[in-house]
Amino acid sequence: MTRLNNHNLGNLNGDxxxxxxxxxxxxxxxxxxxxxxxxxxxxxxxxxxxxxxxxALDWGIVGVGVMQGDKRMQQAxxxxxxxxxLVVKHPDGxxxxxxxxxxxxxxxxxxxxxxxxxxxxxxDIRIVSLTVTEGGYNFHPVxxxxxxxxxxxxxxxxxxxxxxxxxxxxxxxxxxxxxRGIAPFTVMSCDNIQGNGDVARRMFTxxxxxxxxxxxxxLASEVAFPNAMVDRITPVTAQADIDELSQRFGVEDAxxxxxxxxxxxxxxxxxxxxxxxFEQVGVQVVEDVEPYELMKLRLLNASHQALTYFGYLxxxxxxxxxxxxxxxxxxxxxxxxxxxxxxxxxVPGVDLEAYRxxxxxxxxxxxxxxxxxxxxxxxxxRIPKWLVPVIHHQLAHGGEIARSAAVVASWAxxxxxxxxxxxxxxIVDRLKETLTAIAAENRTRPSAFIDNRELFGSLVxxxxxxxxxVQTLNSLHKHGARATLExxxxxxxxx
Numbered sequence: 412m413t414r415l416n417n418h419n420l421g422n423l424n425g426d427x428x429x430x431x432x433x434x435x436x437x438x439x440x441x442x443x444x445x446x447x448x449x450x451x452x453x454x455x456x457x458x459x460x461x462x463x464x465x466x467a468l469d470w471g472i473v474g475v476g477v478m479q480g481d482k483r484m485q486q487a488x489x490x491x492x493x494x495x496x497l498v499v500k501h502p503d504g505x506x507x508x509x510x511x512x513x514x515x516x517x518x519x520x521x522x523x524x525x526x527x528x529x530x531x532x533x534x535d536i537r538i539v540s541l542t543v544t545e546g547g548y549n550f551h552p553v554x555x556x557x558x559x560x561x562x563x564x565x566x567x568x569x570x571x572x573x574x575x576x577x578x579x580x581x582x583x584x585x586x587x588x589x590x591r592g593i594a595p596f597t598v599m600s601c602d603n604i605q606g607n608g609d610v611a612r613r614m615f616t617x618x619x620x621x622x623x624x625x626x627x628x629x630l631a632s633e634v635a636f637p638n639a640m641v642d643r644i645t646p647v648t649a650q651a652d653i654d655e656l657s658q659r660f661g662v663e664d665a666x667x668x669x670x671x672x673x674x675x676x677x678x679x680x681x682x683x684x685x686x687x688x689f690e691q692v693g694v695q696v697v698e699d700v701e702p703y704e705l706m707k708l709r710l711l712n713a714s715h716q717a718l719t720y721f722g723y724l725x726x727x728x729x730x731x732x733x734x735x736x737x738x739x740x741x742x743x744x745x746x747x748x749x750x751x752x753x754x755x756x757x758v759p760g761v762d763l764e765a766y767r768x769x770x771x772x773x774x775x776x777x778x779x780x781x782x783x784x785x786x787x788x789x790x791x792x793r794i795p796k797w798l799v800p801v802i803h804h805q806l807a808h809g810g811e812i813a814r815s816a817a818v819v820a821s822w823a824x825x826x827x828x829x830x831x832x833x834x835x836x837x838i839v840d841r842l843k844e845t846l847t848a849i850a851a852e853n854r855t856r857p858s859a860f861i862d863n864r865e866l867f868g869s870l871v872x873x874x875x876x877x878x879x880x881v882q883t884l885n886s887l888h889k890h891g892a893r894a895t896l897e898x899x900x901x902x903x904x905x906x
Contacts, residue, residue, distance in 0.1 A: 415491045416492045423660075438535060439471045442531050445577070453645070469535070487665035488665075494511070495666060498652070538684075539598050543602060552792070564576065597634070605796065608636040676695065680698065697759075709754055709798075712793070716794055720818070724831055735775050750815050819860075827853060831892065849863060
């Protein structure tokens with residue numbers, strides 16, 4: 412057994428690829444807020460590939476943890492010199508482990524806010540990137556407005572020199588750079604939100620204006636926020652992954668990452684202080700990200716929601732189990748072809764039918780073991796951003812909406828917190844208490860869940876959506892998930 416750290420890199424199993432560059436020569440160029448599995452399987456991996464070519468050695472990553480739960484990862488990575496193993500799991504059972512060396516430090520903001528702010532304020536930092544989840548941008552799911560009533564935001568605005576949120580940290584660092592005559596860094600969102608850069612600009616500007624109106628105007632005009640589309644299925648690291656890496660490859664790694672072979676990053680080229688040459692490692696650097704972004708959000712992300720609640724209620728617990736079931740495949744392809752895809756503009760260089768079929772293959776990868784519980788989590792941050800826009804578009808254009816309405820109904824049934832065998836469901840959502848209270852009324856008042864305009868806006872007022880939703884919800888209660896899907900597929904989307 413070989414513990415992962417700089418000293419032991421040369422002693423690792425020969426099947427484990429390791430950095431061929433001198434990590435001592437790396438210098439920080441990026442601060443990344445929200446170090447999770449996805450960032451480590453995606454952005455950090457792309458940078459590692461550049462470094463393997465002798466490029467981007469001045470773009471080392473300094474991770475930042477803002478949440479209390481980030482402390483564990485910070486400690487784990489610090490103990491192994493910020494190295495970790497990325498294990499790519501192929502459908503045929505082949506594993507491809509490699510050690511990623513692009514991270515040079517990891518700061519834990521709750522313990523040393525000043526260190527984080529000063530790191531961002533350092534002139535060598537030219538990009539601050541984000542993976543803070545869909546809910547981390549603090550905007551209303553229907554209006555899109557910044558939530559100034561959030562207690563954390565109010566606290567940060569009252570004490571801007573001691574922030575606790577990503578907004579407070581980044582804006583304070585930008586203030587210091589401006590005061591010192593240092594050009595602002597680029598803020599690069601890597602989260603699954605339509606127009607993620609545009610959303611980040613609006614939210615950070617709103618926060619800055621609440622702090623000082625002139626500051627907000629300066630930030631809006633001077634700070635770059637490129638849009639991006641990111642894609643790689645990266646399940647939460649389980650103890651089994653840690654054990655498997657140890658047993659198969661002899662590597663002792665406290666927090667490895669596992670992922671699928673597929674990876675994609677489409678990035679708007681808007682970096683006033685420069686950027687790594689990402690295009691040399693397969694990143695698509697384009698002028699307009701939106702077509703790619705909508706394709707991914709409305710086909711991949713929305714399809715995850717389409718499979719997860721129905722799948723869980725039907726007794727499955729992993730995404731690959733669901734996507735090896737022909738009934739669910741028919742339903743997912745029906746949604747993608749008849750409801751998701753009609754909302755998309757042409758995507759340059761992409762065959763949508765091939766993309767849809769590739770998604771099914773990716774979801775069905777048995778080695779990934781992506782849990783439905785993970786995909787069901789934080790639905791209130793996902794359904795309004797990924798699926799509700801599809802429904803609104805289809806209603807406005809006379810398109811099909813029955814499958815999308817069925818997905819919303821399956822979420823409502825899941826939110827009741829009890830499966831079809833009477834076993835409790837652990838709901839993971841920031842609005843858990845509200846959602847479960849509303850879902851408790853599903854049987855007596857079928858519109859209760861979609862009456863929540865905070866999440867669904869005016870959808871309840873559309874008769875075509877209302878009827879399709881209620882029919883599916885009633886069928887879920889009366890016949891169960893599988894029989895409901897069988898009827899939907901047999902009738903090509905209607906019950």
